[in-house]
Amino acid sequence: MAPYEQLLERLADQGWAVADDLMDARLCEQLRSECRQAWAQGLFRQAGIGRGAQAATHTGIRGDAICWLEPEQAHGATARFLEFAEALRGELNRNFFLGLNNAEFHFARYPAGQGYKTHVDQHRGQPHRKISFVLYLNSEWAADDEGELCLYPAQDGGAAARILPLPGRVALFRSDTIPHEVRPCKRTRWSLTGWFRSDPRPYP
Ligand SMILES: O=C(O)CCC(=O)C(=O)O
């Protein structure tokens, strides 16, 4: 599977990778419209920090609203995306032996002015999120719209990468070792975010 090769090599070498040509442009277009429909139907909820009883919303830390994809009810582009994600999970397993049994995904919407402060995706005591995935569903994005994903894998705290959420762009990074941040955006920022996991369903 040639399109994955370079991506997975970079992921192995530096813990993160970006691709602009991984996703079919038409599929992105359709996902973009399904995401907007879910928003219009009121299916998004303000995202929280932490899990279970400790979960709380802190827009100062994280300002997005999210809508989880339900694999059992998925149809249209969402179902096709989940097939793509299954193929990617297979490639990740073949390359990294991470024992990725599952994946979870949500649409995310950051209104202008919001971002997500520096964090690591693997929750403390919950080691099952292994690889983070983000697909940007903006129809256009300019550098001065900001809202970059900044990755901080280096010890010195400097950003190794500032990734603009360009239409159809994919970012992949390790969920356990890569601190990252979403810089406040200047216009509404849409994405499909998820995690390849090492535990079988059902999980909390
Ligand atoms: O949207 C992005 O660029 C990253 C989002 C993120 O870090 C998260 O949802 O955990």
Ligand SMILES: [Fe+2]
């Ligand atoms: Fe994150």
